[in-house]
Amino acid sequence: xxxxxxxxxxxxxxxxxxxxxxxxxxxxxxxxxxxxxxxxxxxxxxxxxxxxxxxxxxxxxxxxxxxxxxxxxxxxxxxxxxxxxxxxxxxxxxxxxxxxxxxxxxxxxxxxxxxxxxxxxxxxxxxxxxxxxxxxxxxxxxxxxxxxxxxxxxxxxxxxxxxxxxxxxxxxxxxxxxxxxxxxxxxxxxxxxxxxxxxxxxxxxxxxxxxxxxxxxxxxxxxxxxxxxxxxxxxxxxxxxxxxxxxxxxxxxxxxxxxxxxxxxxxxxxxxxxxxxxxxxxxxxxxxxxxxxxxxxxxxxxxxxxxxxxxxxxxxxxxxxxxxxxxxxxxxxxxxxxxxxxxxxxxxxxxxxxxxxxxxxxxxxxxxxxxxxxxxxxxxxxxxxxxxxxxxxxxxxxxxxxxxxxxxxxxxxxxxxxxxxxxxxxxxxxxxxxxxxxxxxxxxxxxxxxxxxxxxxxxxxxxxxxxxxxxxxxxxxxxxxxxxxxxxxxxxxxxxxxxxxxxxxxxxxxxxxxxxxxxxxxxxxxxxxxxxxxxxxxxxxxxxxxxxxxxxxxxxxxxxxxxxxxxxxxxxxxxxxxxxxxxxxxxxxxxxxxxxxxxxxxxxxxxxxxxxxxxxxxxxxxxxxxxxxxxxxxxxxxxx
Amino acid sequence: xxxxxxxxxxxxxxxxxxxxxxxxxxxxxxxxxxxxxxxxxxxxxxxxxxxxxxxxxxxxxxxxxxxxxxxxxxxxxxxxxxxxxxxxxxxxxxxxxxxxxxxxxxxxxxxxxxxxxxxxxxxxxxxxxxxxxxxxxxxxxxxxxxxxxxxxxxxxxxxxxxxxxxxxxxxxxxxxxxxxxxxxxxxxxxxxxxxxxxxxxxxxxxxxxxxxxxxxxxxxxxxxxxxxxxxxxxxxxxxxxxxxxxxxxxx
Numbered sequence: 010x011x012x013x014x015x016x017x018x019x020x021x022x023x024x025x026x027x028x029x030x031x032x033x034x035x036x037x038x039x040x041x042x043x044x045x046x047x048x049x050x051x052x053x054x055x056x057x058x059x060x061x062x063x064x065x066x067x068x069x070x071x072x073x074x075x076x077x078x079x080x081x082x083x084x085x086x087x088x089x090x091x092x093x094x095x096x097x098x099x100x101x102x103x104x105x106x107x108x109x110x111x112x113x114x115x116x117x118x119x120x121x122x123x124x125x126x127x128x129x130x131x132x133x134x135x136x137x138x139x140x141x142x143x144x145x146x147x148x149x150x151x152x153x154x155x156x157x158x159x160x161x162x163x164x165x166x167x168x169x170x171x172x173x174x175x176x177x178x179x180x181x182x183x184x185x186x187x188x189x190x191x192x193x194x195x196x197x198x199x200x201x202x203x204x205x206x207x208x209x210x211x212x213x214x215x216x217x218x219x220x221x222x223x224x225x226x227x228x229x230x231x232x233x234x235x236x237x238x239x240x241x242x243x244x245x246x247x248x249x250x251x252x253x254x255x256x257x258x259x260x261x262x263x264x265x266x267x268x269x270x271x272x273x274x275x276x277x278x279x280x281x282x283x284x285x286x287x288x289x290x291x292x293x294x295x296x297x298x299x300x301x302x303x304x305x306x307x308x309x310x311x312x313x314x315x316x317x318x319x320x321x322x323x324x325x326x327x328x329x330x331x332x333x334x335x336x337x338x339x340x341x342x343x344x345x346x347x348x349x350x351x352x353x354x355x356x357x358x359x360x361x362x363x364x365x366x367x368x369x370x371x372x373x374x375x376x377x378x379x380x381x382x383x384x385x386x387x388x389x390x391x392x393x394x395x396x397x398x399x400x401x402x403x404x405x406x407x408x409x410x411x412x413x414x415x416x417x418x419x420x421x422x423x424x425x426x427x428x429x430x431x432x433x434x435x436x437x438x439x440x441x442x443x444x445x446x447x448x449x450x451x452x453x454x455x456x457x458x459x460x461x462x463x464x465x466x467x468x469x470x471x472x473x474x475x476x477x478x479x480x481x482x483x484x485x486x487x488x489x490x491x492x493x494x495x496x497x498x499x500x501x502x503x504x505x506x507x508x509x510x511x512x513x514x515x516x517x518x519x520x521x522x523x524x525x526x527x528x529x530x531x532x533x534x535x536x537x538x539x540x541x542x543x544x545x546x547x548x549x550x551x552x553x554x555x556x557x558x559x560x561x562x563x564x565x566x567x568x569x570x571x572x573x574x575x576x577x578x579x580x581x582x583x584x585x586x587x588x589x590x591x592x593x594x595x596x597x598x599x600x601x602x603x604x605x606x607x608x609x610x611x612x613x614x615x616x617x618x619x620x621x622x623x624x625x626x627x628x629x630x631x632x633x634x635x636x637x638x639x640x641x642x643x644x645x646x647x648x649x
Numbered sequence: 650x651x652x653x654x655x656x657x658x659x660x661x662x663x664x665x666x667x668x669x670x671x672x673x674x675x676x677x678x679x680x681x682x683x684x685x686x687x688x689x690x691x692x693x694x695x696x697x698x699x700x701x702x703x704x705x706x707x708x709x710x711x712x713x714x715x716x717x718x719x720x721x722x723x724x725x726x727x728x729x730x731x732x733x734x735x736x737x738x739x740x741x742x743x744x745x746x747x748x749x750x751x752x753x754x755x756x757x758x759x760x761x762x763x764x765x766x767x768x769x770x771x772x773x774x775x776x777x778x779x780x781x782x783x784x785x786x787x788x789x790x791x792x793x794x795x796x797x798x799x800x801x802x803x804x805x806x807x808x809x810x811x812x813x814x815x816x817x818x819x820x821x822x823x824x825x826x827x828x829x830x831x832x833x834x835x836x837x838x839x840x841x842x843x844x845x846x847x848x849x850x851x852x853x854x855x856x857x858x859x860x861x862x863x864x865x866x867x868x869x870x871x872x873x874x875x876x877x878x879x880x881x882x883x884x885x886x887x888x889x890x891x892x893x894x895x896x897x898x899x900x
Binding site: 062081146148150152153175186190198250509563564 | 661691697702709711712714738779782786787789806807837839
């Protein structure tokens with residue numbers, strides 16, 4: 010059993026916590042580092058940067074990814090940019106302001122100390138990436154360029170066209186390649202983690218399956234780092250890559266790691282609307298577009314099928330500018346998404362099915378010229394045209410919110426270590442920095458902060474007490490975990506039912522989108538809980554997975570992930586039901602202000618909800634970590 | 650829309666593969682090519698046949714895992730773009746579509762349409778990086794970089810690592826891939842210290858992996874989803890010649 014959750018936040022003033030923590034953390038001397046083996050699962054911005062940096066420091070690293078190359082991790086798809094408090098624009102930015110915007114953007118449901126540290130190291134990330142050769146956008150004088158992003162009143166976002174995630178990931182990947190050549194990092198592509206192994210209460214290894222051959226392997230290490238991203242694909246349709254899944258973190262949860270705030274999911278306001286039933290994923294249009302695009306719908310329902318050009322200025326409702334004059338089209342993501350849902354619920358949505366709003370560049374093109382807009386967003390306009398067949402230079406884009414990011418994740422302390430000693434969780438996979446809503450251009454920042462600049466300091470602090478404690482990979486705990494994994498795989502293949510994986514997954518997704526999506530209420534969540542259980546039962550009774558175990562078998566690999574989503578979805582709804590307030594991406598209809606904004610309950614709910622697994626079919630136990638705000642003043646979040 | 654498909658099926662590297670005929674019906678023109686394959690796979694599953702193995706992940710043209718040659722063209726007819734960005738509206742109703750994996754000697758086949766492109770990783774591992782230790786980097790704005798150079802570096806860096814360049818090349822050459830990385834890094838001041846060794850080592854490994862040479866057919870540029878210009882190959886040749894000379898004179 011777990012006692013009180015101790016986040017291990019260092020004492021002292023906010024701006025000195027990280028420095029003093031580093032000064033007092035234990036170290037591992039250079040000649041001892043090669044005696045430690047670190048397992049890093051995931052090779053995106055967090056995992057890639059962690060593996061490369063730990064390798065550089067002299068640890069022996071094993072890095073695992075399910076893609077055929079670490080360069081393909083889903084961080085690659087991030088478009089808009091990465092925040093840093095450089096204040097290069099002289100517009101009043103500072104570490105404090107980035108911290109404050111992030112805390113406020115997260116609707117006061119994240120830890121002050123973690124977020125302050127994130128803002129502090131943000132500047133080092135830019136230095137590091139430039140040094141690696143990341144070709145950030147520059148001004149004619151050769152200095153770095155910035156743009157502004159949602160939830161901020163300064164320009165602090167660094168970018169590389171609309172491919173910032175790609176360029177940052179390639180920077181990481183290249184650093185990783187260098188370590189692979191140096192022999193410090195051993196890469197295991199197309200390998201999926203299927204279980205965590207705990208020995209004497211410490212995370213000491215993982216069980217993996219090769220997606221190429223189906224071979225099951227046991228890997229022992231001195232510590233395990235999960236950098237396995239988010240669980241947005243529980244909704245079936247999301248902007249995540251097809252392979253993104255909850256399996257690694259969920260299996261760790263089943264081995265005792267706490268899962269924090271699973272209901273905190275981010276619905277991104279600017280995605281291409283759903284076009285039909287066959288659709289396999291949704292495509293994001295970077296939020297940076299909201300710098301120059303204006304969001305509107307017709308004022309009257311009757312106009313919604315008219316061509317946009319025929320709707321006069323006076324008949325348009327630029328609802329974000331109207332409702333949130335000081336942030337306008339750059340209001341935070343959760344708020345912009347809900348506003349879009351509202352106008353569509355009112356029957357004023359545009360495009361097929363009426364689930365869409367316009368994002369219009371006509372004014373910006375008039376003001377800046379088409380060439381400037383092309384230079385800023387050209388590739389996004391091309392993507393839009395490929396998918397919809399429409400030219401957004403001529404007609405406004407249509408956008409609608411879609412699941413994009415998950416703020417929830419495994420619970421970690423200030424050291425990014427979970428409640429299971431030796432299990433570290435970084436990047437989107439942990440819950441730590443974004444509270445109930447993440448600001449744009451902060452995910453890249455967090456992934457790289459964790460991997461380059463935080464874990465390399467906090468991991469040694471743990472390792473220093475673990476010298477010589479790595480168990481052999483054939484110890485009983487490993488054998489047991491391997492046998493459990495094999496049993497589960499056999500079970501999946503033995504069902505031999507009639508229904509396809511996709512149809513079950515799609516049904517789960519629609520259910521969650523409806524009951525645990527942009528807005529939730531207690532009755533709906535209770536209904537969802539019943540239906541999820543029914544669907545899960547049907548899965549284990551009637552799913553059809555073809556092929557063999559020890560083989561390249563894409564159906565089998567996906568079946569395992571869908572099975573985990575079917576359990577995890579329940580945890581999401583339990584969490585959403587338990588949190589009796591609205592905050593950030595979690596909007597409970599029972600808790601709203603008279604103007605329809607999220608109504609927090611700071612007195613009773615200013616806490617992290619961390620769930621402990623109690624066994625299949627049992628209700629998980631809730632642990633609350635109270636959030637203490639010593640520096641910022643809790644206010645109702647306003648972008649007006 | 651309805652389509653006839655001829656799809657390459659091959660159990661594993663050792664087996665012999667062949668094109669198998671399939672049909673799909675009532676496909677919406679807004680369906681992506683990969684979604685059409687998803688639908689086909691659902692149909693196959695319903696009949697108890699093993700689904701067609703193919704790789705896809707981001708499905709928005711950036712992860713580079715797509716590896717299909719469609720009607721003889723790497724990534725199909727809608728250039729520039731990866732297969733995942735290809736929509737069925739680009740085909741005629743009733744058309745017969747031939748789907749094969751990228752065919753390059755250095756990309757061994759794994760199963761059906763899935764191939765092994767780890768050779769590209771090994772080229773980057775040979776030297777496609779800048780040695781920059783976390784913690785050592787100078788202040789980012791301390792080295793201004795002319796916008797032109799940064800933009801050009803970005804154009805090269807945009808490569809998604811799919812290997813279509815090699816698949817389209819009659820020689821199976823990965824020159825465009827290698828050139829993009831060498832150019833990206835040598836255009837930036839941070840990449841200069843390792844410029845010579847990088848060009849030499851990457852070209853050496855590229856050759857050792859069995860990729861062919863460039864004979865200026867520009868098929869690579871024509872199919873590149875990231876629109877990498879073949880002029881970077883000329884730059885790679887200059888970088889390589891410069892490196893050989895410098896090495897030869899003992900500088």
